[in-house]
Amino acid sequence: MTNHFPVEKLQNIETPFYYYNMELLEQTLQVIKEESSKYGYHIHYAVKANANKRILETINSYGLGADCVSGNEVSASLDAGFPSEKVVFAGVGKSDKEIITGLKNNIGCFNVESIPELEVINELAEKEGLVANVALRINPNVKANTHHYITTGLEENKFGIYIWDLEKVMDKIDELNNVNFKGIHFHIGSQINDLDSYKQLCTRVNELQELFEKRRAIPQIVNVGGGLGVDYENPDENPMPDFKAFFKIFDEFLELKEGQEVHFELGRSVVCQCGSLISRVIYVKEGVNTNFAIVDAGMSDLIRPALYQAYHKIQNLTSSGEEEKYDVVGPICESSDCFGKAVVLPTTQRGDLICIRSAGAYGEIMANQYNLRALPKGFYSSDL
Numbered sequence: 001m002t003n004h005f006p007v008e009k010l011q012n013i014e015t016p017f018y019y020y021n022m023e024l025l026e027q028t029l030q031v032i033k034e035e036s037s038k039y040g041y042h043i044h045y046a047v048k049a050n051a052n053k054r055i056l057e058t059i060n061s062y063g064l065g066a067d068c069v070s071g072n073e074v075s076a077s078l079d080a081g082f083p084s085e086k087v088v089f090a091g092v093g094k095s096d097k098e099i100i101t102g103l104k105n106n107i108g109c110f111n112v113e114s115i116p117e118l119e120v121i122n123e124l125a126e127k128e129g130l131v132a133n134v135a136l137r138i139n140p141n142v143k144a145n146t147h148h149y150i151t152t153g154l155e156e157n158k159f160g161i162y163i164w165d166l167e168k169v170m171d172k173i174d175e176l177n178n179v180n181f182k183g184i185h186f187h188i189g190s191q192i193n194d195l196d197s198y199k200q201l202c203t204r205v206n207e208l209q210e211l212f213e214k215r216r217a218i219p220q221i222v223n224v225g226g227g228l229g230v231d232y233e234n235p236d237e238n239p240m241p242d243f244k245a246f247f248k249i250f251d252e253f254l255e256l257k258e259g260q261e262v263h264f265e266l267g268r269s270v271v272c273q274c275g276s277l278i279s280r281v282i283y284v285k286e287g288v289n290t291n292f293a294i295v296d297a298g299m300s301d302l303i304r305p306a307l308y309q310a311y312h313k314i315q316n317l318t319s320s321g322e323e324e325k326y327d328v329v330g331p332i333c334e335s336s337d338c339f340g341k342a343v344v345l346p347t348t349q350r351g352d353l354i355c356i357r358s359a360g361a362y363g364e365i366m367a368n369q370y371n372l373r374a375l376p377k378g379f380y381s382s383d384l
């Protein structure tokens, strides 16, 4: 099970660090490309999941676009080679400076979330003598079955334009000379494993299309966002999600108008399973009811367990002893600095390599320097 980790080579690297299985990343990209091209779908990678340069370059080499949520992500995508017309810029709070970065680089589209933002983009585009393509991010009011921190498509949250405001927003677009209505955009949440949520999204999009048809403003792009989930429990059995079934849902349920393109923004499902956080056991401490395996990685390296009580599979790569239970904790001065409670591991000792799986998405990119720790580095299977 653990044998696709080059353990001897990993032993020589200073821990903690991120290890990326680049073959798995490429296999995943190949499947995405094959399954999406059956329907002519356009795929953008959501850069916020992992903006590591090598990863961005690999993703670009498979022809995906880049979905960015900050000016720096726009710049990083262009640096990694993404063509500017395949770069889109989303986010509820774009600053003037970030908008200007997008405009000056001629990016493909701004996904707009409010009337004030629309006005600012128009004003800045006018100053630059440009017309900006915009897509409207609409809050579709679809409940995705997932963690409440990561659902986004419901009425009472900050994301997107409410359906009842759409006419007003479209009137505004008609008034403005330096924005061009290009598309509609939706994103219902993250780590969604129940494809029914996507069926519901399709139904909602179909209903909304009528509003645009009445106004004779047919959006060229229908962007249905990302959010496809991965199997954190069984990363070896399910190293990638069922992309075939995912794209098929949209082919079956989305009713398109002539000339419309369907766009996706996949983040986690592209990069999650290829990444692991590798750390070393510093001490094993016996408690009253539990043993602690204290590792040299902490919540500063991977914050998901502390932030969302997220589950990550944990393995000991160097022991094959009898199974025991450990709380796997980091060195940081916070009790939430815990990667897993009562984790079953072979007898674990100081010096063992501990692997925290499915950490390629929202892992390295969320690392911080709390306790003045160094940021973790990335290492790539293809270099070892």
Ligand SMILES: *Cc1c(COP(=O)(O)O)cnc(C)c1O
Pocket (backbone or CB within 6 Å): 046, 048, 049, 067, 090, 187, 189, 190, 191, 225, 226, 227, 228, 265, 266, 267, 268, 269, 361
């Ligand atoms: C985060 C985000 C995505 C990607 O979500 P994943 O769950 O990583 O696929 C796509 N679109 C928008 C607007 C986002 O905010």
